[in-house]
Amino acid sequence: MIIRPITDQDLEALYQIAVESGPGFMSLPNDRDFLKRKIRRSVDSFTRAATEPGGESYLFVLEDSETGDVMGTTGIESSVGLRQPLYHFQHSRQTYRSRDLNISNHVEMLNLCSHYTGCTEICTLYLRPQYRQKDYAQQEQHRQYAGKLLSKVRFLFMAQHPERFAETVIAEMRGVSDEAGRSPFWDWMRQHFLDMDFATVTLLAGSGNSDFIAELMPRYPLHTHLLSPAAQSVIGEVHDKTRPALKLLQNEGFVHRGYVDPFDAGPTVEAKLTEIRSIAGSTPCRIELADDDQQLEQVSDSLIMLANTSVKRFRAGIADKALYHPADGVLEISHALAESLQLRQGESARFLQLPLSGTPAMDAVFAVPADKEQIHAR
Incomplete structure (x- = not known):
């Protein structure tokens, strides 16, 4: 599995993802x-x-290295709310x-606001259903980490290029809706403020047409x-x-401070860029190519996610395998991995070091002696 920037040739795959994800994936x-x-x-x-966040949009795809199929997508918006306001309800x-x-x-109330203007947003995380199945993950053990790769790869990119992103990072989580795409929250809003079905209103908002929110949504505190x-x-x-995506972000240090989506009332979570785990x-x-891949023996308690800069x-x-020399800051990898x-x-x-499923979390930097030590990626 490889994460790479999206290209024009990925349009059909992205369209299929948009169809599969359904209403609410704005x-x-x-x-x-x-x-x-x-x-x-x-x-x-x-x-x-x-050299600073200026409204850039970074969209990545996860590609099956064997078939070339697009397995999922994930993205980053460097600074939201600059071209079009980003609206939330503040729940207080x-x-x-x-x-x-x-x-x-x-009294609990909802106030319409644009609190997160200028913040960086991580978004568009979606792993296609056929790649969530156990039979697919069992073909190669590392495939079970496809969802984590989609989520965490954004942080590797941001860690390497912090000047491109804002101090505060947010993520809007999808709210509750049923299989038919009906949202209980929007059903009430539709009845009293804007007679438009949930699929249509999310399509408008997702397409950047957000003026109607300020024009037609309640401007005063809603009890x-x-x-x-x-x-x-x-x-x-x-x-x-x-829920799995929210759990991953909570483990990264993201918290909910009361801001919710104006359509399905899903929570927005936030974290400081430098404090994301x-x-x-x-x-x-620094990369070193191994003379003999057989030297890159596996260990059983961790794996790594690796990215170029x-x-x-x-x-x-x-x-699959790697060898880290902490004294020199050198990571020894196979020629095949380097090429990919x-x-x-x-x-x-x-x-980034990741604990294997079912093992305690490891320290972020390896506590190993200065001589050669193995780290394992599955």
């Missing part, structure tokens, strides 16, 4: 023309010599008191006790299929 609307523009914007962003609690009557009342019980129950909750725990290194020709993947990641002898790279 970053990939089911619209070929929009997706074509999204790909082109990403291609331009990867070739831009950016207000306390009303009467000293004379000695009475107090606590949540006025909502239906079904709508109230999903505020800040995630779609069942989004995979960024702080990633290790820069390029922008335009970025590649990342999970190695477009790495040459002496070039810089960055890796």
